[in-house]
Amino acid sequence: MKRQVKLFLGPNHPGMHGNFSVHLYVDGDIVEKARPLPGMLHRGFEKLMERRLWMNNLALIPRICVPEPDINEMVYAQGVETLANIEIPERAHWIRMIILELARIANHLMALGGIGGPTGLYTGPNWATSDRDLILDMFEEITGARVYHMYIVPGGVRKDLPKGLEMKLEKYLDYLEKRLPEYEDLILKNPMVQARTKDNIILPEEVCWELGVTGIGLRSSSGKPYDIRKVDPYARYDEVEFDVPTATYSDAYTRLTIKYKEIQQSIRILRQVLDKMPKEGPVRVSFSRGSALRWRVPKGQVFSHIECARGEYGYYIVSDGSNKPYRIAVRGASYPQGLLGIEKYLPGTRIDDVAIWLDTMGVCAPEIDR
Numbered sequence: 001m002k003r004q005v006k007l008f009l010g011p012n013h014p015g016m017h018g019n020f021s022v023h024l025y026v027d028g029d030i031v032e033k034a035r036p037l038p039g040m041l042h043r044g045f046e047k048l049m050e051r052r053l054w055m056n057n058l059a060l061i062p063r064i065c066v067p068e069p070d071i072n073e074m075v076y077a078q079g080v081e082t083l084a085n086i087e088i089p090e091r092a093h094w095i096r097m098i099i100l101e102l103a104r105i106a107n108h109l110m111a112l113g114g115i116g117g118p119t120g121l122y123t124g125p126n127w128a129t130s131d132r133d134l135i136l137d138m139f140e141e142i143t144g145a146r147v148y149h150m151y152i153v154p155g156g157v158r159k160d161l162p163k164g165l166e167m168k169l170e171k172y173l174d175y176l177e178k179r180l181p182e183y184e185d186l187i188l189k190n191p192m193v194q195a196r197t198k199d200n201i202i203l204p205e206e207v208c209w210e211l212g213v214t215g216i217g218l219r220s221s222s223g224k225p226y227d228i229r230k231v232d233p234y235a236r237y238d239e240v241e242f243d244v245p246t247a248t249y250s251d252a253y254t255r256l257t258i259k260y261k262e263i264q265q266s267i268r269i270l271r272q273v274l275d276k277m278p279k280e281g282p283v284r285v286s287f288s289r290g291s292a293l294r295w296r297v298p299k300g301q302v303f304s305h306i307e308c309a310r311g312e313y314g315y316y317i318v319s320d321g322s323n324k325p326y327r328i329a330v331r332g333a334s335y336p337q338g339l340l341g342i343e344k345y346l347p348g349t350r351i352d353d354v355a356i357w358l359d360t361m362g363v364c365a366p367e368i369d370r
Helices: 045-049 070-084 090-114 123-143 165-188 191-197 205-211 215-222 252-276 335-345 351-361
Strands: 005-009 021-027 030-037 300-308 311-319 327-331
Touching (some): 005 351, 045 327, 070 090, 070 300, 090 165, 090 252, 090 351, 123 165, 165 191, 191 252, 205 215, 205 335, 252 351
């Protein structure tokens, strides 16, 4: 007689009752049914934003994706600036790119190191966490916080870079560039990782189109360099040179490899930013004292989107001319694979490969439950 067992995957988090987990219904070691449980910790971001002043939302929005919070600040600020017809200072554009590319590297390091858990390669997360922590040190120096920064704001950035930060960043880029071949040897060339990820957890191109998967998922299966930084440039991405890594066979190993290559491209971008960024000048459009809290954004609607580590990330913002957003809808980059993908395509996976599935698909739970 066939017997189905229900298992709980995650969450490994202090707030266990409220965080994302996946309920697995298995027969032996094969998943037959999967159901994502977003929990209650992150519920209702969109409605919460509609009840807060435009500037008050700056403290809320980074929490929609913890590993890469700055993307929410950027896409929100960009949308508000479009509605309010605000042109930010030149130096602010380049500083924003520094923050966004550092956040991308930090996210990819977490993903590369994270593959060590399900494959038993525990040196990987130790290395990646340590090198990612150096980025958090710079974030703390720039913004005063390590995770949630509230730094990219409508009108520019909250304050200028601290003195000497550019030199520290250049030193870190030199270090990380020399370090990357070691990551390649440890992870990508590791026979154990290759055995667990090559020809495993395939993401066909037709599935990407069916679900609406963007980012590395789409680029690794279609060979198409669809990247918002290229197709609809923002900040000053149209003034720097970089490649968009692609492939035509999207297994777990290919997606890991592209994340590795994107770190190389982010280093390339950051070096150009340091070279081209104005050395001085304003970094924010000034508001008269107290006006930020009374600020009213003109009527209108806008869809603002950028490229994050997981794909296209967008905010649809509607203003009725008041001091609060009338409507906000978040297009989380990992929503397609994190909700529909888990329910439709995770079944058939072996239990020991479920964590690899979630890691290489780039699932960020709050993007699903927002």
